[in-house]
Amino acid sequence: MADLNETFVSFNGNIKLSEKRKKELRTSRNAVREDIRKYFDDNRDKHTVKFKGQGSFSMNTSILPLSGEYDVDDGVYIFGKEEDRPTPSQAHGWILKAVENRTNQNSIDKNTCVRVQYAAQYHIDLPIYYKTTDNDNEYFFDSSDVPELAHKDKGWIPSDPYAFRLWFEEKAKGKEQLKRIVRYLKAWTDNKHHLNLPSGMIFTILAVNNYVSKDRDDEAFLETLKSIQLAIDSSKNFWARYECFRPTVDTTENLLVKYSSETKKKNFLDALDSLITSGNQAIEAKSKKDACAKWQKHLGDRFPCSNIEEKDEDVAKAFSSPDQLRYDNKSA
Template sequence: MANLHDTFMEFNDIIYLSPQKKSELRTSRNSIRDDITKYFNEKRDKHTVKYKGQGSFSTNTCILPISGEYDVDDGVYIFGKEEDRPTPQTAHNWIYEAVKDRTNQDTIDKNTCVRVQYARNYHVDLPIYYKTTDTKDEYFFDSEDIPELAHKDKGWIESDPYAFRKWFINEARGKDQLKRIIRYLKAWTDNKSYLNLPSGMVFTILAVEHFTSMDRDDEALLKTLENIQEAIDDVKFWSASYSCYRPTVNTTENLMDKYASETRKKNFLEALDNFIISGKQALELKSRKDACAKWQRHLGSRFPCANIVEDDEQLAKSFVVPDVIRDNKSA
């Protein structure tokens, strides 16, 4: 059986956020924070502001996208009295004014955040929250005062990404393989972007809930994929439920509803099934290069098949055994 653990580890190094890039992104993020703090100190006497990192950058599961453009999410938390709460658009205007001159690129005011674009292939998204109490500690975490996100179309919406971050850090503590599996899943969705597969948050939750630790990353990825399929593919499995619920606010929201149209669901479940078929075939093949090609079909050209060296002695044994692995189904 082809063992591609080392190849997966090499792939992880390729898509992983390097310490140098992480430092660059953190420096840019902190400069933006300084701009916002200065603006509030000078122009907003009824409000104060603090920050919390969120998203894959804060959980150490982000990858280098094929596009080459990193995405950093940094939550901006405005504190004030209820009677001094601004409209979502006003809150966006404040943050936009504070950061609009940070770079020579266009700053974009989106529905759920203000985006600061950098020329060096990355951007910082600034979702904006409002809280009426401040616990005064470093992370100002207060489960009774749930932050509300400034959504320009939908108004103020309860949202607590820091609670999600705390949940993930607790679930992933000591599980480096789980974090790598999440990166592989994100690389798969990035390579298959034309299919509009579920978001990184969805796969993070599904991976945590269905992860199986194994000695090798190729085996662990396949087993995790199989577990996910058995849990959500209600076409193949009668006991499955096409669902993925947030582990934190809002726990009643089924994130799969966004991917429940007939076309999107069909594309996702078929892509998942094909990925699993290829993974099973790859594990059974004798040739590591042939096995790598199976994985590469789903993970993309960055998956480093060119560096594989065959075990000639092991491969020679395969010539006396009929090839029963290949079938007519494309995977």
């Protein structure tokens, strides 16, 4: 049986953000924060502002996307009295004004955030929240006072991404392998972007809820995939439900509804099944190169097969020339 644990760990190194990139992003994020603080100090007598990182960057599960365009999500929390609450469009306008000179790129006003675009192929998304209480602790987290997101179409809606971050950090505490599996899932969806597979948040929840720990990353990834399939694919398990609920506000929201059309659902479940089939074949393969090709078909060229050395001389001989590569056209 082929052991590709080292190959998976190398793959993780290929797709995760480097410390240099992280530092660059933090520097840009902090500069944007200072712009917003200054704007509020100078222009908003009835409001104060604080910040909390959110999303994959804050949870250390970010990957470098194939497009080269990566991002940071940084929540902007406006504090004030209820009677001084702005409209979502007003709140967006304040943040747009605050960051207008940060880069030479035009900032983008989206429904759920303001995006500060940098020329170096990254951007900072600034979702905006309103809170009427501030308990003055470092993270101003208060489960009884859920922040409300400024959505330009839907108005102020309850949303607490920091609670999601706390949930993930608790579930992933001491489980670096789980974080790597989340990155592997994101890299898979990035490589299969044409299929419009579910979001990184959905796969983060599915990975946490169905995580299977193993000594080897290839086995842990495969067993977690199987567990996810048994949870959501009724064609494989009668008790399965095509559902993925938020663990925090709003806990009644099934995030897979967005991917429930006949085409999207079929694409997702078929792709998942194909990945599992290839994973099974890879685990059972005698040749590491053959096993690596099975995974690489789904995870992309960043999955490193070129540096694999066969220990079995007979198997290595079979790969002595390109036309002898043992690919099975009928395999997944």
